[in-house]
Amino acid sequence: MIKEWESVIGLEVHLQLKTGTKVWCGCKSDYDETGINTHVCPICLGHPGALPKLNKKVVDYAVKAALALNCKINNESAFDRKNYFYPDAPKNYQITQFEKSYAEKGYIEFKLNSGREVKIGITKVQIEEDTAKAIHGKNESYLNFNRASIPLIEIISEPDMRNSEEAYEYLNTLKNIIKYTKVSDVSMETGSLRCDANISVMEKGSKVFGTRVEVKNLNSFKAVARAIDYEIARQIELIENGGKVDQETRLWDEENQITRVMRSKEEAMDYRYFNEPDLLKLLISDEEIEEIKKDMPETRLAKVERFKNSYSLDEKDALILTEEMELSDYFEEVVKVSNNPKLSSNWILTEVLRVLKHQNIDIEKFSINSGNLAKIITLIDKNIISSKIAKELFEIALNDNRDPEIIVKEKGMLQVSDSSEIEKMVEEVLANNQKMIEDYKAADEGRKPRVLKGIVGQVMKLSKGKANPEIVNELIMSKLN
Numbered sequence: 001m002i003k004e005w006e007s008v009i010g011l012e013v014h015l016q017l018k019t020g021t022k023v024w025c026g027c028k029s030d031y032d033e034t035g036i037n038t039h040v041c042p043i044c045l046g047h048p049g050a051l052p053k054l055n056k057k058v059v060d061y062a063v064k065a066a067l068a069l070n071c072k073i074n075n076e077s078a079f080d081r082k083n084y085f086y087p088d089a090p091k092n093y094q095i096t097q098f099e100k101s102y103a104e105k106g107y108i109e110f111k112l113n114s115g116r117e118v119k120i121g122i123t124k125v126q127i128e129e130d131t132a133k134a135i136h137g138k139n140e141s142y143l144n145f146n147r148a149s150i151p152l153i154e155i156i157s158e159p160d161m162r163n164s165e166e167a168y169e170y171l172n173t174l175k176n177i178i179k180y181t182k183v184s185d186v187s188m189e190t191g192s193l194r195c196d197a198n199i200s201v202m203e204k205g206s207k208v209f210g211t212r213v214e215v216k217n218l219n220s221f222k223a224v225a226r227a228i229d230y231e232i233a234r235q236i237e238l239i240e241n242g243g244k245v246d247q248e249t250r251l252w253d254e255e256n257q258i259t260r261v262m263r264s265k266e267e268a269m270d271y272r273y274f275n276e277p278d279l280l281k282l283l284i285s286d287e288e289i290e291e292i293k294k295d296m297p298e299t300r301l302a303k304v305e306r307f308k309n310s311y312s313l314d315e316k317d318a319l320i321l322t323e324e325m326e327l328s329d330y331f332e333e334v335v336k337v338s339n340n341p342k343l344s345s346n347w348i349l350t351e352v353l354r355v356l357k358h359q360n361i362d363i364e365k366f367s368i369n370s371g372n373l374a375k376i377i378t379l380i381d382k383n384i385i386s387s388k389i390a391k392e393l394f395e396i397a398l399n400d401n402r403d404p405e406i407i408v409k410e411k412g413m414l415q416v417s418d419s420s421e422i423e424k425m426v427e428e429v430l431a432n433n434q435k436m437i438e439d440y441k442a443a444d445e446g447r448k449p450r451v452l453k454g455i456v457g458q459v460m461k462l463s464k465g466k467a468n469p470e471i472v473n474e475l476i477m478s479k480l481n
């Protein structure tokens with residue numbers, strides 16, 4: 001009998017909070033690879049006797065993130081020590097929230113490509129500290145303590161996901177929600193978002209989960225999806241061949257697209273958690289939660305509504321424009337200058353997105369800044385250039401960041417709106433296309449517009465796309481009738 005399998009996936013996401021200073025001390029928390037051990041003090045270096053002090057801003061940011069994830073905020077929670085020995089944590093423990101976290105019972109909702117709506121539970125969100133960054137050379141290792149004690153929140157999902165697509169969309173949605181709160185950069189590239197996956201398989205319909213495997217070292221959302229697919233296939237094959245899945249931690253090997261054992265259950269660490277004696281209980285009052293709620297930035301859903309109401313965009317366009325916060329910012333910057341939301345939206349949704357997709361980049365890396373795109377749109381809006389010429393101008397502007405108005409003048413792209421000049425062209429076309437005129441006169445009312453369009457096309461071609469199409473139309477009509 002062929003068995004049917006079902007997979008069970010839970011994700012643990014770590015986010016660095018952009019608080020400016022670290023969680024237990026006043027050291028700067030802007031961490032990048034260029035600065036090495038420049039933002040350190042006895043507290044974040046873990047010197048014996050140095051006492052941590054909780055940064056209030058960390059709590060504010062953490063609450064904001066948890067509220068955005070529909071969590072319940074606990075009025076009382078505490079910090080715990082997770083004990084382990086590793087050079088990146090010289091205190092020999094990490095301060096985290098184990099027994100009782102500050103937030104729990106949230107959820108994220110999203111729609112899959114098939115249109116199916118999915119709701120994934122969030123078990124809890126906890127505040128903890130980052131470790132130093134270890135960089136391993138051939139014969140030596142380096143530690144960068146600029147990362148030590150940068151505030152983190154860990155978001156632990158329920159084991160609600162059933163395949164890699166759901167996991168991928170969960171991460172995408174989580175990233176977008178948090179981006180809107182502005183509490184984290186949520187970038188896997190720079191390490192401000194990290195993700196581990198717990199994966200198991202069970203017989204379809206079973207109520208008992210199989211043995212789960214934790215996969216680490218996932219460096220992109222795509223890697224998460226591929227590691228999940230790989231693990232599901234590996235575990236099913238193992239069981240079908242009479243083996244059993246071991247509870248273990250595995251690493252994703254990006255080069256070979258496989259997972260490898262990092263440590264088995266026997267090697268699993270006992271973290272000997274206990275309450276952190278150097279910190280007080282974390283108390284968050286209802287009044288404080290209300291204050292933070294008032295200060296929440298606009299959510300994506302609210303922005304969609306605003307785009308529909310203030311810019312008269314339809315829902316579909318508003319959803320695409322707001323999917324990435326940066327794209328919605330870009331759109332609003334363009335509109336501020338162009339004063340034409342509909343045309344700006346059309347250009348971004350077609351031309352700009354086409355280029356982003358083709359170049360495989362985000363809007364931040366797009367070569368035409370919002371001011372210059374707004375100028376191109378204004379040139380169309382004021383009939384200074386035709387839409388056809390605007391497309392050429394757009395292509396030029398991709399590699400030329402000068403003021404579009406200067407480019408238009410330099411390349412002689414101005415739209416011709418001078419009637420006498422256009423009239424000459426219309427006469428030339430009509431003189432050379434006697435057949436078209438006859439065709440037009442013979443055509444019934446239904447076919448006339450199509451024939452007319454053909455004649456307009458000829459004039460536009462003659463003008464190299466620069467004639468004002470409205471005037472061309474009017475002149476041809478008056479000549480023909």
Ligand SMILES: [Zn+2]
Binds near residue numbers: 027039040042044
């Ligand atoms: Zn410090």
